[in-house]
Amino acid sequence: SMARLVRLTPQADRVKEAYFTRNRIAEENRQRENSAAVRIQSWIRGCRARAYLSHIHRKATIIQKTWRGFKAREHFRQRVKAAYFLMKMNFYNKMAVKIQQRWRGYYVRKYVHNYYARKRYLEALTQKNEQMRRELEELAEHQRQERQRVAMEREEQEKYVRAQRLHFLLSTKQCPGVFNSPFRPEPDEMELRLRRVKPVRTMSAPKESWPVNPQPSSYLHDKERLPPIHKTPQGPFRPAVEVQQQRYRPLEPSLRVATSITALEEAREELRRQEWRTRLIDHPFLPFSKTPDKKYEPLLHAASPYQQTEYGTKHFREEDRSQLEKKKPFRRVFTTCHVFDKFGRLYSSAGKSV
Amino acid sequence: MSQRQVLQVFEQYQKARTQFVQTVAELATRPQNVETLQNAGVMSLLRPLLLDTVPTIQQTAALALGRLANYNDDLAEAVVKADILPQLVYSLAEQNRFYKKAAAFVLRAVAKHSAELAQAVVDCGALDALVISLEEFDPGVKEAAAWALGYIARHNGQLAQAVVDSGAVPLLVLCIQEPEIAVKRIAASTLSDIAKHSPELAQTVVDTGAIAHLAQMTLNPDAKLKVRETAFHVMSLGQISKHSVDLAEMVVEAEIFPAVLASLKDPDEYVRKNVTTLMREITKHTPELSQMIVNAGGVAAVIDYLGDSRGNVRLPGIMMLGYVAAHSENLAMAVVVSKGVPQLAICLVEEPEDHIKAATAWAFGQIGRHTPEHARAVAAANVLPKLLNLYLDTQSSEDLQVKAKKALKSVLQKCTYLPALEPLLYEAPSNILKHVICQFSKVLPHDSKARRLFVTSGGLKKVQEIKAEPGSALQEYINAINNCYPEEIVRYYSPGYSEALLERVESYQPA
Numbered sequence: 001s002m003a004r005l006v007r008l009t010p011q012a013d014r015v016k017e018a019y020f021t022r023n024r025i026a027e028e029n030r031q032r033e034n035s036a037a038v039r040i041q042s043w044i045r046g047c048r049a050r051a052y053l054s055h056i057h058r059k060a061t062i063i064q065k066t067w068r069g070f071k072a073r074e075h076f077r078q079r080v081k082a083a084y085f086l087m088k089m090n091f092y093n094k095m096a097v098k099i100q101q102r103w104r105g106y107y108v109r110k111y112v113h114n115y116y117a118r119k120r121y122l123e124a125l126t127q128k129n130e131q132m133r134r135e136l137e138e139l140a141e142h143q144r145q146e147r148q149r150v151a152m153e154r155e156e157q158e159k160y161v162r163a164q165r166l167h168f169l170l171s172t173k174q175c176p177g178v179f180n181s182p183f184r185p186e187p188d189e190m191e192l193r194l195r196r197v198k199p200v201r202t203m204s205a206p207k208e209s210w211p212v213n214p215q216p217s218s219y220l221h222d223k224e225r226l227p228p229i230h231k232t233p234q235g236p237f238r239p240a241v242e243v244q245q246q247r248y249r250p251l252e253p254s255l256r257v258a259t260s261i262t263a264l265e266e267a268r269e270e271l272r273r274q275e276w277r278t279r280l281i282d283h284p285f286l287p288f289s290k291t292p293d294k295k296y297e298p299l300l301h302a303a304s305p306y307q308q309t310e311y312g313t314k315h316f317r318e319e320d321r322s323q324l325e326k327k328k329p330f331r332r333v334f335t336t337c338h339v340f341d342k343f344g345r346l347y348s349s350a351g352k353s354v
Numbered sequence: 355m356s357q358r359q360v361l362q363v364f365e366q367y368q369k370a371r372t373q374f375v376q377t378v379a380e381l382a383t384r385p386q387n388v389e390t391l392q393n394a395g396v397m398s399l400l401r402p403l404l405l406d407t408v409p410t411i412q413q414t415a416a417l418a419l420g421r422l423a424n425y426n427d428d429l430a431e432a433v434v435k436a437d438i439l440p441q442l443v444y445s446l447a448e449q450n451r452f453y454k455k456a457a458a459f460v461l462r463a464v465a466k467h468s469a470e471l472a473q474a475v476v477d478c479g480a481l482d483a484l485v486i487s488l489e490e491f492d493p494g495v496k497e498a499a500a501w502a503l504g505y506i507a508r509h510n511g512q513l514a515q516a517v518v519d520s521g522a523v524p525l526l527v528l529c530i531q532e533p534e535i536a537v538k539r540i541a542a543s544t545l546s547d548i549a550k551h552s553p554e555l556a557q558t559v560v561d562t563g564a565i566a567h568l569a570q571m572t573l574n575p576d577a578k579l580k581v582r583e584t585a586f587h588v589m590s591l592g593q594i595s596k597h598s599v600d601l602a603e604m605v606v607e608a609e610i611f612p613a614v615l616a617s618l619k620d621p622d623e624y625v626r627k628n629v630t631t632l633m634r635e636i637t638k639h640t641p642e643l644s645q646m647i648v649n650a651g652g653v654a655a656v657i658d659y660l661g662d663s664r665g666n667v668r669l670p671g672i673m674m675l676g677y678v679a680a681h682s683e684n685l686a687m688a689v690v691v692s693k694g695v696p697q698l699a700i701c702l703v704e705e706p707e708d709h710i711k712a713a714t715a716w717a718f719g720q721i722g723r724h725t726p727e728h729a730r731a732v733a734a735a736n737v738l739p740k741l742l743n744l745y746l747d748t749q750s751s752e753d754l755q756v757k758a759k760k761a762l763k764s765v766l767q768k769c770t771y772l773p774a775l776e777p778l779l780y781e782a783p784s785n786i787l788k789h790v791i792c793q794f795s796k797v798l799p800h801d802s803k804a805r806r807l808f809v810t811s812g813g814l815k816k817v818q819e820i821k822a823e824p825g826s827a828l829q830e831y832i833n834a835i836n837n838c839y840p841e842e843i844v845r846y847y848s849p850g851y852s853e854a855l856l857e858r859v860e861s862y863q864p865a
Contacts, residue, residue, distance in 0.1 A: 118684070122691045125648070129692045132615065132651030133658060140619035147621070 163193040170194045254341045368408060375403055375414040382421035388429070391422065397432050404441055409450065416442065416456035420463045427467035434464060434471060439478040446483035451492040458487060458498035462505050469509035476506060476513065481520040488525040493534040500529055500537065504544030511551035518548060518555060523562050530567045542568060553598050560601055569608035572617065599639040606636060606643060612650040618659050626659060627667040634674035641681035648678060648685060653692045660697050668701060669710055676717030683724035690721065690731045699735045702744075712754040715741055719761030726770045733774035738765065742782060762786055770797050772804055779816050788828050791817065795834035805838055809847075814839065818848045 008015075026033075109115070171177030171191060179191035226240045237243070260266065378396060381387040396418075403415040419438065423430040433439070442457045449457075461480050465472040480502075487499040503522050507514040522544075529541035545564055549556040617629045633652055637644040647653070653675070660671045675694055679686040689695075695718075702714045718741065722732035732738075744750055745758040766789040769775060778790050794813075798805050808814055817835055822828035836844045845851060 118687075121684075122687060125688055126691055128649070128651045129654030132612075132654050136615065136619050136655055136658065139616055143619065143621075 159193060160197065163190065163197045164200050166190075167194060167197055167199055252345065254336070254338070256336045368411075371403065371406065371411050372408070372414070375400070375411050375418060379414050379418035379421065382418050382425070385425060388422060388425045392429060392432075396422065397429075397436055401436055401438055404438065404445075409453065412445075412449070413452045413456045416453060416460055420456060420459035422463075423460060424463035424466070427471065430464045430467050430471055433460070434474045439464070439475060439480065443478050443480045443483045446480075446487060451490065451495050454487050454490065454495045455492075455498045458484065458495065458502045462498065462502035465502060466505045469513065472506045472509050472513055475502075476516050481506075481516060481522070485520050485522050485525060488522065488529065493532060493537050496529055496532070497534075497537045497540050500526060500540045500544050504540065504547045507544065508547040511555065514548045514551050514555055518558050523548065523559055523564075527562045527564045527567060530564070530571070538571065542571070553601070556598075556601055560604060565605055565608050569605070569610045572610055572614055599643075602636050602639045602643060605632075606646065611647060611652065615650065615652060615655045618655050623663065623667055626663065627670060630656060630659060630667075630670040630674060634670045634677060637674055637677045641685065644678045644681050644685055648688045653678060653689055653694065657692055657694050657697050660701060664704075666707065666710070668705065669713055672698065672701060672710065672713045672717050676713065676720045679717065680720040683728065686721050686724050686728050690728060695721065695731055695735045695737070699737050699740070702737065702740055708751045708754045711744060711750070712757040715744060715754065715757045715761045719757070719764045722761070722765035723768060726768050729765050729769035730771040730774075732765050733769050733771045736774070738762065738769075738774055739777050739781070741765075742778060742786065745786075746781070746783070759786075763789060766790060766793060769793055772797060772808070776811055776813055779813055784828070787820065788831070791820070791828060791831040791835070795831040798835055798838045809839070809843065814843070815847045818844070 169177050169179065171180040171187075176182055177191060177194070179188040179194065181188075226243070378391065378400065381391060400415050400419050400422075403411055404419070406412050406415070419433060423433045439461070442460055446454055446457045461475055461484065465475045484499045484503055487495050488503075490496060490499075503517055503526070507517040526541045526545055529537050530545075532538060532541075545559055545568075549559040614629055614632070617625055620626055620629075633647060633656065637647055656671045656674055660668055663671075675689055675698065679689045698714055698717055698721075702711060702718075705711055705714070718732055718737055722729045741758045741762045745755055745762060747755075750758070763786070766775075766778075766786070770793060772794070775790050775793060778786065782790060794808070794817075798808060814835075817832060820828070820832065822832060
């Protein structure tokens, strides 16, 4: 330091001169150097800015590139989806069209215009028509034959009746009849009919038949043929019919049994009904002749000055109670008397008049 | 004078009255005596005898009056004017059954002639009395009362309505169920007279359940039943189903098909005609009903019936086939398959009456209008020339001409059977020709054999000769046909070609 000072102090002038020379040189080159420095600085700044810009650009490009890629892939994915969807839909549509074609064809052919069903229907209809025609023909034929038969039968019956009425025109050995002329090769149809005819019978009175047998009719068949009881006949028997009739003789109730318990009331009703039915004249028949007016004469023992006695007009019963108590009550129902039950029904004919 | 002598005078008078009235009744049965009787003033003499004390004289007097009134309408009017009707109506309610029968006979004889007389009968209050006598036990009285009601209701709808209002219809339906044939018959004919006027009346008849009994009647004809009886039943069924679809369906539900088809072979033609009328009325309404009848084989039966019958009775059969074919082409095909077309062609030729021909033409139109198959079936039976003749014939009626033209048009519009169309080329007037050429122009472009046949049969020549206005439809069709052929052929067949050729020969200068 002190050394440095000693060394440096002679150089002070040199230093001052060098200072001023340096300042002059610096001042002369200041503008040039300044502008050069500015140029350099600006260029450096430019480079820096450019480097920064390009850096920014690169980064922005990267960002934009990434973003665009992202967006484009998204879009692409959408389009792929859409295209896939469209493809599927087209495929489905085509398949649906195929299905619908088949279905429509089937449906129309089956339900709307079924050719084979129609054909079958028309064939069946033809057959049915044939059948109907045949049946109607048969029916007509049958009816016609029926009518013919009936007419013929009626004719036959008429001819028979006519022959019956003209039975006396039959030819005899001596005298040929009207219908049996000797000039004919063979007798007329009427002649043959007359020969065959049976004369008209008048109806005789119907015989009295035995009262109706309540047994079933199979017994009627066995009336004549009873089964043999012994191999050898035992003796002269009564005819089988009579025996059968005796064996199966119906019930013959007595009059009392056959009469119903309300017979009296029924008879009264019947009488009343008959009267009601048949009586036409409400006003009774008045006789022509006039009877002389008979004066009414009341009963002596019923007459009293004050009023009509009841005994003799309203009742006729005994009024003495003591007498009555001894007596038994009036009998209304009696036992039957079988006097005439067996009348006409015994085996012997004693007592039956001719 | 003693009592007995006095009584004898009265007895003589009574005998004289009885004899008079019986003789008059007998004389009134012969028409030649009626004039004389009328001039002798028999009306005024018979009238007090109606009030006689002896019932026999009353009845015979009423019978005589009835026979006289039956004869002609002047006498019937005289009966009305002489105020006999109120007396008759009054005694209808009171007297015994012989008198009731005779009184109902008189009412019937009066009401039968005209609507005014029937109205006069109704105005006397006869309807109530007649309805009361419908409830009687005696079948003769019922028959006479039902007949009188039938004649009253026959004339017009108002009278029929009056009969219905008096409550006759349920009693008539009861009468149908009676065992006696005559009562059944008359009750059925009365119901048909009532039902025929309008749908409401038919509905009233149906509401009382008449259809079931009527159907039963038609299904069981005993051998003893008279044939006309069935005819009346069927007629009344036909009258009922004329009016509406519901009634027709109800008639069909009574299950009369297919048994009623058996009546188509009945010997009485009246019955057959009424069965076909019934079927026509039923098929008229809906396709389903027609289908049912077709399935039962009804079409074949009707076609056979057409073959067996002649004259006016064919008309309902023809109309039935037309109605069946009109509903749908299935049914028309059914008619064709059942050999209906040849039979109808025979009918068209045989029948002289115009209205039957018109109906046949209409039926053909209905059959042929559906598809080319049907038109071919119609054309193959050689029907089209006949239809054309009917249309062109000046003597046929308006109706026939119109129907023939319509039928021709509707068949031609579908006909592709060219051999049948060719004869029509020559005779048809222009309005028909248009359709014929139209069909040719549709078929020829596609069928070469047909083209050849058309040329060889001379059809092309005829087509060239037709004059048509340019621009009309006919010209277009002719052009369409001409386009099917090469030009030389067309020129060869055009009229005047030979002259043109000859002129060319003349003007040719040999080199």
